[in-house]
Amino acid sequence: MSCKIVFLDEDTIPGIVDMTPLRSLAGYTAFPTTPADRIIENCRDAEIVITNKIPIKADTIAQLPALRLICVAATGMNNIDLEAAKSAGIKVVNAGNYSSHAVAELTLCYALALYRQIMYYNDYVQSGRYAQSAHFSNSDRDAFELFGKKWGIIGLGDIGRTVAGIASAFGCDVAYYSTSGQHDDPDYKRVELEQLLNEADIVSVHAPLSRKTYHMLDYHQFSLMKPNAIVINVARGSLINEDGLARAINDGLIAGAAVDVYSAEPIKTDNPLNFINDKRKIITTPHIGWSTKESLQRLVDTVAGNIKEYIEKTQETD
Numbered sequence: 001m002s003c004k005i006v007f008l009d010e011d012t013i014p015g016i017v018d019m020t021p022l023r024s025l026a027g028y029t030a031f032p033t034t035p036a037d038r039i040i041e042n043c044r045d046a047e048i049v050i051t052n053k054i055p056i057k058a059d060t061i062a063q064l065p066a067l068r069l070i071c072v073a074a075t076g077m078n079n080i081d082l083e084a085a086k087s088a089g090i091k092v093v094n095a096g097n098y099s100s101h102a103v104a105e106l107t108l109c110y111a112l113a114l115y116r117q118i119m120y121y122n123d124y125v126q127s128g129r130y131a132q133s134a135h136f137s138n139s140d141r142d143a144f145e146l147f148g149k150k151w152g153i154i155g156l157g158d159i160g161r162t163v164a165g166i167a168s169a170f171g172c173d174v175a176y177y178s179t180s181g182q183h184d185d186p187d188y189k190r191v192e193l194e195q196l197l198n199e200a201d202i203v204s205v206h207a208p209l210s211r212k213t214y215h216m217l218d219y220h221q222f223s224l225m226k227p228n229a230i231v232i233n234v235a236r237g238s239l240i241n242e243d244g245l246a247r248a249i250n251d252g253l254i255a256g257a258a259v260d261v262y263s264a265e266p267i268k269t270d271n272p273l274n275f276i277n278d279k280r281k282i283i284t285t286p287h288i289g290w291s292t293k294e295s296l297q298r299l300v301d302t303v304a305g306n307i308k309e310y311i312e313k314t315q316e317t318d
Contacts, residue, residue, distance in 0.1 A: 057084070
């Protein structure tokens with residue numbers, strides 16, 4: 001069976017990945033990216049559409065009668081109108097936990113970098129100040145161990161649970177907050193958000209973006225935290241009010257933050273996180289959590305597998 005398959009933004013997958021699993025599918029067509037005014041045209045007559053970041057909303061779905069499967073080349077599906085797709089009989093599948101290890105490792109990297117003041121000490125050496133010092137070492141900035149710290153996780157899905165395992169291995173006391181209110185994991189202590197923020201030394205965010213979780217962390221929530229606590233967001237930018245986070249860091253409510261995701265991507269020049277007074281209190285990276293070579297290959301393989309599974313089931317019912 002051959003059907004029209006369209007990837008709306010194939011250029012979101014870096015060139016280091018073997019795209020053969022997708023490109024070898026009969027009927028496959030790819031666009032580097034798709035402007036909003038070209039979505040309908042590029043998807044016309046497609047039975048299967050693949051998208052990473054291109055939104056597929058209700059008005060788009062209404063104009064694509066041939067569409068039967070939307071494959072999201074990511075874990076989050078907030079760019080798809082899921083209710084409209086369901087009403088139209090269109091199946092939506094994501095790529096599951098392809099990036100769990102990659103994102104969890106980056107989360108740990110952030111925690112270690114902030115706790116051990118890596119940015120400050122790298123600059124100390126690179127600037128030549130260490131070469132001019134009379135001392136073999138430097139302790140200008142307070143550094144801390146992860147061992148014995150309280151690590152609070154917001155969202156204990158695949159990524160959050162992987163982070164919990166790593167944090168536990170480093171000797172952290174892990175607790176989590178369930179954004180859905182339905183998750184109950186016997187391996188870790190479940191607490192309400194306010195308690196998690198009050199008690200945690202490290203808070204990492206791994207929740208999906210929804211109406212409920214939009215700006216779930218704002219200046220008020222940061223005011224509940226310890227002044228030496230750090231925040232890590234590797235989930236979705238709009239889970240955190242960026243202005244509130246920037247003010248919390250500048251006002252000394254928290255010790256610092258690491259951010260890999262933003263309310264608008266690429267980051268806008270006027271984003272408040274660009275204006276932290278002490279740049280060493282914040283790490284900002286360009287949405288790289290998902291993008292190890294291994295995880296990207298798993299992503300492509302998973303999307304291709306989802307399409308093959310759909311085609312096989314369709315053939316069985318024909």
